[in-house]
Amino acid sequence: MSEGKFVVDKKKKYVIFCDFDGTITVNDNIIAIMKQFQPTGWDGIVERILSKQMTIREGVGTMFSLLPVSRRDEIEHYSIHNITIRDGFGDLLDFCAQQTVDFYVTSGGIDFFVYPTLEPYPIARDHIFCNHSDFSGETIRVTWPHPCDEHCHNDCGMCKTTVMRRFPAEEYTRIVIGDSITDVEAAKIADHVFARSHLIESCKQLGITCHEYETFYDVLAKLKEVIACPS
Ligand code: MG
Ligand code: ZN
Numbered sequence: 001m002s003e004g005k006f007v008v009d010k011k012k013k014y015v016i017f018c019d020f021d022g023t024i025t026v027n028d029n030i031i032a033i034m035k036q037f038q039p040t041g042w043d044g045i046v047e048r049i050l051s052k053q054m055t056i057r058e059g060v061g062t063m064f065s066l067l068p069v070s071r072r073d074e075i076e077h078y079s080i081h082n083i084t085i086r087d088g089f090g091d092l093l094d095f096c097a098q099q100t101v102d103f104y105v106t107s108g109g110i111d112f113f114v115y116p117t118l119e120p121y122p123i124a125r126d127h128i129f130c131n132h133s134d135f136s137g138e139t140i141r142v143t144w145p146h147p148c149d150e151h152c153h154n155d156c157g158m159c160k161t162t163v164m165r166r167f168p169a170e171e172y173t174r175i176v177i178g179d180s181i182t183d184v185e186a187a188k189i190a191d192h193v194f195a196r197s198h199l200i201e202s203c204k205q206l207g208i209t210c211h212e213y214e215t216f217y218d219v220l221a222k223l224k225e226v227i228a229c230p231s
Contacts, residue, residue: 012173014227016096017164017186019178020107020114020130022197026084028180029113030060033079039066055155056108056182057144064110064133064140072135079113088216093121095220099227102167103127106160108182110142131158152185160186177219194219 021028034042042063049059067075096103105123107114107130114130134141148159156162164174164186176183176190179197187193187208195203195210203210213219 012171013102014099014175015102015104015167015172016175016177017104017106017160017190019160019176019180019183020105020109020117022179023177023183024086024089024105025117026086027082029079029083029109030063032082033067033075033113034063036078036082037067037071037075039063042066050181055157057147057155057157060108060131060157061142061144064142067140068138069135069140072140075140076112080116083113083117085117086216088218088220090121092216092220092223093123095223097122101223101227102172104163105129106158106163106186107131108156108158129158129160129163154185156182156185161189164189175223177213194222 018024021030031046034046045054045059045063048054049056054062093103095101103123105114105118105128107128109130111130111132114128118128129146132143132145134143142157144157146158146163148154148156149162149165151165152159152161160183167174169191173191174189175192175194176186177194178186178199179195180199181202183199184202184206187195187199187203187210188206193203193208193210194213196213200210200212211219211222
């Protein structure tokens with residue numbers, strides 16, 4: 001059982017937790033919205049999130065609170081129409097369906113762009129975890145239906161590890177696919193990590209073995225080796 005190799009345990013079920021922004025989609029959609037609509041002060045908030053002076057929940061909530069609901073149509077239209085899906089996503093979902101691998105989207109993104117983007121794909125609504133939005137006030141209010149449980153103190157907003165803990169390691173082989181700092185805590189408790197971009201560096205610093213990918217075809221190739229044809 002050498003490190004870095006999939007350990008095939010047929011008694012366990014495979015479950016995938018896949019990030020949305022920068023993983024399923026090519027770009028980070030929150031950043032794209034902020035760049036497009038330029039609410040005053042958004043870039044300083046991003047810096048504070050990255051330097052951990054602000055939690056992700058505080059930072060994302062504050063950034064959206066800078067956007068007036070009067071621009072709702074523009075914001076929704078822009079965010080949905082500027083999304084590019086990473087190659088191979090549909091094929092990965094087909095494979096998961098064939099092999100009865102549970103597939104969950106665990107996203108720190110917001111419902112108004114996450115749900116419409118995933119609409120063409122066969123993913124049940126209860127398999128998509130993301131933040132929600134409230135347009136009833138003057139500015140956009142992000143609501144947080146999936147907060148951190150008692151084991152997480154990162155104030156994630158949408159807490160990926162809280163979702164993962166519902167799938168105990170004794171029963172599931174837990175696979176995380178991600179791209180950035182918002183996936184690090186999930187990567188720490190996963191059995192297998194697929195990483196691109198900043199997440200590769202974070203995994204290296206923390207000594208977490210990861211499989212690097214650029215498209216979902218890379219992910220699929222690795223998964224096929226071990227799930228479809230276990231040695
Ligand atoms: Mg991401
Ligand atoms: Zn958390």
